[in-house]
Amino acid sequence: MRLSVVYGVVLSLILFCRSDAAETFSVDGKVLNLDESNFDSAISSFDHILVDFYAPWCGHCKRLSPELDAAAPVLAALKEPIVIAKVDADKHTRLAKKFEVDAYPTILLFNHGIPTEYRGPRKADLLVRYLKKFAASDVSVLESDSTVNKFVEEASTFFPVFIGFGLDSSVIEKLGKKYKKNAWFSVAKGFSEDLMVLYDFDKIPALVSLNPLYNERNTFYGPFEDEFLEDFVKQNLLPLVVPVSHDTLKLIKADGRKIVLTIVEDEGEDRSRELVKLLKAAASANRDLIFGYVGVKQLEEFAENFDIATKLPKMVVWDKSDDYLSVNGSESIEEEDQATQITKFLEGYREGRTIKKTFSGPSLMQFFHRSFDIRVLYVVVFVVAVLMLIQTLSKGGDEYHRVPNQDQVDHASSSVSEAESKEYRPGDKDD
Numbered sequence: 001m002r003l004s005v006v007y008g009v010v011l012s013l014i015l016f017c018r019s020d021a022a023e024t025f026s027v028d029g030k031v032l033n034l035d036e037s038n039f040d041s042a043i044s045s046f047d048h049i050l051v052d053f054y055a056p057w058c059g060h061c062k063r064l065s066p067e068l069d070a071a072a073p074v075l076a077a078l079k080e081p082i083v084i085a086k087v088d089a090d091k092h093t094r095l096a097k098k099f100e101v102d103a104y105p106t107i108l109l110f111n112h113g114i115p116t117e118y119r120g121p122r123k124a125d126l127l128v129r130y131l132k133k134f135a136a137s138d139v140s141v142l143e144s145d146s147t148v149n150k151f152v153e154e155a156s157t158f159f160p161v162f163i164g165f166g167l168d169s170s171v172i173e174k175l176g177k178k179y180k181k182n183a184w185f186s187v188a189k190g191f192s193e194d195l196m197v198l199y200d201f202d203k204i205p206a207l208v209s210l211n212p213l214y215n216e217r218n219t220f221y222g223p224f225e226d227e228f229l230e231d232f233v234k235q236n237l238l239p240l241v242v243p244v245s246h247d248t249l250k251l252i253k254a255d256g257r258k259i260v261l262t263i264v265e266d267e268g269e270d271r272s273r274e275l276v277k278l279l280k281a282a283a284s285a286n287r288d289l290i291f292g293y294v295g296v297k298q299l300e301e302f303a304e305n306f307d308i309a310t311k312l313p314k315m316v317v318w319d320k321s322d323d324y325l326s327v328n329g330s331e332s333i334e335e336e337d338q339a340t341q342i343t344k345f346l347e348g349y350r351e352g353r354t355i356k357k358t359f360s361g362p363s364l365m366q367f368f369h370r371s372f373d374i375r376v377l378y379v380v381v382f383v384v385a386v387l388m389l390i391q392t393l394s395k396g397g398d399e400y401h402r403v404p405n406q407d408q409v410d411h412a413s414s415s416v417s418e419a420e421s422k423e424y425r426p427g428d429k430d431d
Contacts, residue, residue: 241291
């Protein structure tokens with residue numbers, strides 16, 4: 001009896017080892033196909049893996065697929081490879097539900113097993129440049145002028161860049177690790193005076209921040225202590241004045257500062273661009289606050305939460321909850337001398353001459369997650385089927401009527417999905 005138990009245990013261990021060995025993956029530059037049987041194994045096998053949750057009928061997914069195929073071998077060849085995988089979320093619904101996939105395609109980047117939604121570019125070459133950030137060192141060491149310039153060039157415009165001149169990498173190592181998802185970090189060991197002129201600093205040590213997308217540069221000369229260094233980094237992860245979008249809202253939300261938000265009719269108008277210049281001057285003098293702006297034309301769904309019936313442009317102070325502050329006497333800044341009006345608004349806020357108001361639309365979290373939910377489609381189809389059944393039964397008669405089973409409901413919802421997929425739907429994620 002004891003021998004049979006031991007034999008059973010040994011056999012189980014052998015089978016376990018065999019099954020585990022079967023779940024091995026090679027970094028060969030091909031896109032992996034994942035399902036419930038191998039998903040967890042794949043995520044634990046790679047430090048960085050990008051997973052595309054798609055549906056076969058989705059037009060956006062079909063356009064994305066060849067871009068992922070082209071990017072996969074380039075990313076696999078990195079010193080620290082990034083693997084690309086895909087999941088048919090229409091088929092493997094448990095995985096889709098587990099990761100709250102509610103629109104197609106949904107792309108998740110798993111860094112050491114931790115998922116974050118990928119909202120970067122989707123063309124192969126740009127996707128590669130964007131993702132290289134996640135496989136790079138926490139802090140890169142640059143040995144010459146040419147390596148500094150190459151580092152900045154390859155960082156492109158997707159992320160801010162921090163370069164420590166005359167600093168040891170250990171000084172910013174913690175920050176490099178903490179903010180790796182949001183910025184590039186490096187230290188320059190060998191550099192000339194020409195480079196100091198190019199990056200506009202006149203003494204060392206210095207930490208220079210570059211934000212290529214907004215053409216902004218700032219320099220920090222110390223003190224190089226954790227608290228002060230982190231304040232500088234946090235303040236420069238965002239531009240002086242942030243254009244509010246789905247992407248920047250996430251960074252704004254993660255920042256502990258309140259935001260002075262300016263609502264305009266259209267961000268593209270000349271008068272709006274001139275207003276942003278005035279806001280930059282105010283932001284420079286009030287670094288304890290974030291300054292941002294949003295156009296009703298660009299993001300009406302969000303802007304309308306702040307009572308856009310008031311004459312625009314207008315300013316509010318928002319703490320990223322469902323409440324915001326309006327300043328007495330500064331409901332609008334539409335007059336000619338906007339610089340003075342901005343100053344008065346900030347003075348009124350500092351002095352507490354404010355009125356607390358509540359969002360007039362959906363909450364912030366509802367706005368973050370508002371997109372077409374495919375599960376709603378199933379519910380709608382099911383409800384319609386039930387209503388049709390009730391209507392039929394109510395007509396009377398002894399004829400037997402069959403209640404649709406779940407397979408039939410799924411088939412009906414699938415037909416609706418296929419029909420809707422031929423046209424762009426608000427819930428489909430853009431390229």
